[in-house]
Amino acid sequence: MDKNKLIIFGVIGGIIIVVVLFIVGFLLGDKGESPYNVQATLKFWGINEPYAYQGVFEQFKEVYPNVSITYRGFDSILDYEQTLLDALAAGTGPDIFMVRNNDLARKANKIFPVPGSKYSLLRLRNDFPQVVEQNFAPQGGIYALPTSIDTLVLLYNRTALNEAAVVFPPETWEEVQEVVPKLIIYDDMGAVTRAAIALGGSRNVNRAKDILSLLMLQGGAELVNDEYTAATFASQEGVEALTFYTQFANPNSK
Template identity: 35%
Template sequence: MGDKKLFIFGGLGLVAVLIILMVIILARGIGGGPGGSQQANLEFWGVFDDAGDFRQAIDLFQSQNPGIRVNYRNFSFEEYERQLINAFASGQGPDIFLMHHTWLTKHGDKIAPLPQNIPGQDRPLLTLKEFREQFVDVAEQDLVRDGQIYALPIYVDTLGLYYNKDIFNANGIAQPPLIWEELNEIVEKITQVNGQGEITQSAIALGTSRNVNRSTDILAMLMLQSGLILTEGPGQGTNFSATVGDQNVGEVALEYYTDFSNPRKKTYTWNGQQDFSIDAFREGKTAMMINYAHHVQTFQEQAPRFNFGTAPIPQISGSSSKITYANYWAPTVAKSSKNQIAAWQFLVSLSSRDGVTPYINASNRPPARRDLIAIVQNDPNIGVFSGQALTARSWYQPDPQAVESILAEVIDDVNFSRKSIREALRSAEQQINVLLF
C-alpha cells in the first residue's frame, strides 16, 4: 500500500512539474524576446509612408524574431482615419497603427499602452526614463499620459521657413530672416502691388486660412512663441485671452498673422485671391512660405530646377527660448490586438537607433531620436528641421479636425470683419472648451 501511495504522489508531483515547465515556456514565448519562440502575424497600418520605408526595420526585427511576421499597409490620408474607425468597430483592426501626435485624447481608448511587466522578462521593454533620454521633449508631451507610454516616435517634423533664392538674390537679400522684424522688412522690400491694388509679387504666403497650407498650425505656433499656453492638458480649459506681462499675446499673434492680408498694413503681401500657398511658392509667385520638411522632396521631384532654401522658423526678438511647431505620426499598438507584446517589441526595435536609421534615410524625415539629430543637422534636405525638433512644441487638442476648423474660422472672422480680434478669439475659446469638457 505504501509503495502504491508513493507511486501516486510521485506521479502527481511529476505532473505538477510538467505543468510548471509548460507555464514557464509559454510565458517566455509570450515575452518573445530575440530568439524567443513566439508566433505572430502583425498587421501594421499607416499613412504617407510606403512599405519600402519600413522594409529594413522589419527585416531586422524578423531576423531576430523568426516567428513574428510584420505586414505594412499604406492608406491615403483622406480615408485613413475612417478606415481605422470602421475596422476597429468591426473587430478587424490592425495590431499596430500610425497615430497623429494629437490623437491621444480622441483615440486613446483604442490604444494599449506599453506594458511595464512582461512574463519571462526581468525588465520592461522601455522605461519612461529611457523614453525621455532617447526622444525629443515634444514626444513626451504628446505620447505619454499619466506615466504611461502610448506610442513611440520615429520622426518629428517641424514648421520651417522656405525661401526662393532667386527672388532673394534679385532683391539684394543675402540671408533669410532670423526674427519676425527682419521678415517684416523683407516683406516690404519684395512685395509688389499694381495700380489696381493687385498683388503682382507676394513676399510670403501668410494672413489667410483657406489658401495657406497649415495656416492654423502657423497661428498656433505664433501664439506659443508669444508665451501663450494654449491648454494645460486633460481637464484644463484653453484661454486665448490670457496675458503675458501686460500684453494679450493671443490677440497680438492673431493680429500679426492677419496683417499680412490686410491692405491697410505695411506687411500686406497676400490675400484670398492668391493661388494655394504651395503652388504659389513653387511657381515664384511668393518668395516665402512656412511649412514642414516633407515638401523639400516634393519640390525636388516636381521642380528640379527650383532654386529654394530652407531656414529655421523666425523667432520673437529678444526671446530667451526658440519655439517651433511639431507635426508627426507615431506608431502605437491597438487595444484590440491579440499580439500586444509582440507588437510593442517591434515598435521598440523600430524606434531604436539601428531600427529607425534606415527609415529616416528612406523617408527623408527628421529623426525623433536625440542621438540621430546631430548626425543629420548638416543634411541639406532635413538638417534645419531636424535641429528644430529639440525646441518643437505641441498642445493638447480634444479633436484636431474640429480645432483646425475653429482656428480657420477665427482667421476668416477677422479678415472678413465679422468679428473683432478679441471677439474672434473668445468665440474660439468657448468652442474649444466645449470640446474639452
C-alpha cells in the first residue's frame, strides 16, 4: 500500500459507529473493481484493545478474503503519539491510524483527504451529524471519519434527590434550575458544604467546553460560519448561554 495515502480514524468517544470495514474499502477499491481481489496486509494502529475491533475485522475478511489487517494497540497515549509521529516522519507509518478530533490539524500535513470519487462530501453529510464535517472536513476535503461520537448525559445522585424530596430527576434546564436550590447544603455559617451540580466553571468541570457549546446550540447560537472558517458564537444567544452556565458557580445566583 502507498503509505503516503493514509486514511485516519477520528476518536470522538460515545456511541460506537462501525466504520473500519467502510474506510478500509477506500484503500482497496469497491467490490466490483479489480483491487477487490488484491492481496495485501494493512497496518492499523490505535489505542484500544484488539478485541474492540475483532468483530469488524471478521466482517471485513468476508468482503476482502485476500487482505489481512494487523492491529497494534498502545497502552499509553503519549507513547502512541510519539511512535506514530516518528513513523509518519520516516515514511513507515500505518495505513490506518486513530487521532482525536481536536488533534487533526497537527497531522493534516502528513495525510491526504479521501478522493471525492470514493466518498463525497454530500455522502458524508447524509451519513453523519454536522459535527463530523466540522471536525474532519473543514475545507471540503475529508481527512477522517469517526469511530464514535460523544453523547452528553446528566448523572444524578438518587440518595441526594431522595433527601431533598425530589421524586424525579430533572429532564430540562428549567427543571435543573428548580432542583438545584433544594440540593445545596449549608453549614451554620451559611457556607456551602455540598454543591448541587458540577457546572459553572471549567477547572473542575469535566467536559465544560462541550456543555457550554451544547447550551449555545440549544439557545440558537451559531458556533461557526457556513464555511467553518470563523467563530460566530459571540452573539446575543452565545452570551445568554454563557451567562446561564456561569450562574451555577455564582454564590449570589438564586
